[in-house]
Amino acid sequence: MATTTHTQTRPVSERFAAAMTAVTRRLPGKLSTRVPPSLIGFALINGFTFCVDLALLTALRSWARLPLWLAITIAYCTAFAVSYVLNRAFNFRSHAPVGPQLAKYAIVVAVNYFALILGLTTALSAVGVEYHLSRITAGLCEGIFMYCALRWFVFRPSE
Secondary structure (H helix, E strand, C coil): CCCCCHHHHCCHHHHHHHHHHHHHHCCCCCHHHHCCHHHHHHHHHHHHHHHHHHHHHHHHHHHCCCCHHHHHHHHHHHHHHHHHHHHHHHHCCCCCCHHHHHHHHHHHHHHHHHHHHHHHHHHHHHCCCCHHHHHHHHHHHHHHHHHHHHHHHHCCCCC
8 A cells, every 4th residue: 555645745836836945945155045936936837838839939930831920929828828827826826816817917918928029029030030039039038027027916925
């Protein structure tokens, strides 16, 4: 008969938080006390969803031959739906009502999409930067903006 350990009975979200805390503690120097575990979790989750975004963008642009703006839009919306669910459940472990939180998220995503994803990616591509590199550059800007918006606006702990 198999025995159940404490780790196996803890919810996945708690194990994820504990793992991110453990990673943060191993950062060099003062980074271990200054980098919040949610930043490490955000980087992990959004690194994954960014790979989803790029894979879909490549498939839609190269194989389906969709216009760049449409391929970016479909890939982006799919990746951000996955990002919202994973960040809400595992990284920020939010229990706030979904409706108001989703409305805030939609606003943040719209600003991010028009300013950084569509705007910056298209602008860089228009001046001759290859579309993957354009998207990666916009993705770096997006990461900073989105982490700040999620941490302090969308998933802000209740006061």
